[in-house]
């Protein structure tokens with residue numbers, strides 16, 4: 001456990017402290033409290049807030065879309081970009097590119113895997129599509145996922161369906177998700193002797209719900225079916241590593257909850273399974289078993305890759321458990337105020353382990369798009385509207401006239417949010433709940 005003073009030093013905050021604050025922190029240097037107590041320590045979080053040079057003239061509660069980077073990662077990117085530009089062919093390829101291996105090592109340590117199992121990609125989409133397109137499938141083969149998987153990932157399978165005749169089997173899952181075992185049951189009952197691939201989302205983008213990835217990976221393994229894990233919202237949000245998920249194929253974005261600059265992602269493939277997957281872009285002969293085959297994308301901005309190192313350092317210094325605890329603390333601060341109240345529609349379970357910092361809320365009788373628009377227009381609070389109409393039990397997309405299964409506003413504050421911002425959001429929502437939208 002890092003001590004308080006070390007954390008502040010690592011976050012670059014010590015130089016900002018006055019002598020009195022420094023003395024207080026030094027007196028507390030023996031602090032070894034658990035994550036949930038730490039989550040309530042506003043003095044620590046004040047410095048995290050300052051580490052992000054964000055626009056405080058608005059309240060950005062759509063970090064689920066993409067997160068800002070702390071100053072240290074932004075500076076690393078700017079520094080490396082300027083350096084590369086001095087003589088790109090030489091500095092990019094001879095000096096910067098080899099440093100990519102250190103970033104690979106850092107990502108591997110964070111996910112608890114071997115660095116020979118980690119490819120650095122541009123986002124989760126790239127990692128996932130390498131996997132989704134990379135398995136040989138034949139006409140009539142079945143691929144299984146829920147109707148709450150991310151649209152781009154569903155579209156990837158629909159394209160294979162149109163092109164190669166594979167069959168995409170989709171099914172709805174309960175919302176809010178109170179019983180993860182029900183999701184496992186639903187996957188299990190749709191597996192047939194033609195099922196060749198399973199996609200499972202670690203954290204559903206629509207609601208923040210956490211799916212039982214470990215159990216679904218076990219299900220796939222028992223039946224010899226590869227399971228692709230969409231970890232776009234899981235990595236560096238939930239404090240879990242590969243062994244807890246027990247997965248073989250996992251992809252994530254790093255510009256979400258790791259706070260790395262935009263355009264960064266990670267693909268993990270268990271070493272002995274690398275050879276099973278074709279890379280999306282052709283790689284060099286001899287690279288079949290090499291994780292780097294997924295990185296053969298041509299000339300690319302290497303400074304972006306290297307800036308992941310600064311984001312990894314920030315994440316490690318903050319501590320995955322403490323970061324997660326703070327995110328849940330921020331979510332609970334607003335969501336528990338509304339949970340169970342008349343007309344409040346919470347699409348996210350607040351039970352421990354069911355979700356992290358993301359939750360989706362709507363109000364009966366209030367149009368969700370108008371609600372988000374009102375919060376923005378009147379309070380400069382930025383959220384995103386979620387309206388989801390999935391499939392029926394047989395996987396047929398529901399008609400446009402069917403009611404939405406999820407209808408609300410996704411609220412995703414990041415650890416740099418202040419309590420005051422969370423409270424301003426709650427007050428704005430309360431006002432609409434009590435008085436409706438202004439006409």
Ligand SMILES: Cc1ncc(COP(=O)(O)O)c(C=O)c1O
Nearest residue numbers: 123124125126150205230232253
């Ligand atoms: C669940 C899920 N999967 C995949 C993606 C794709 O991420 P990216 O756009 O960073 O590739 C997202 C993006 O929001 C997502 O929420």
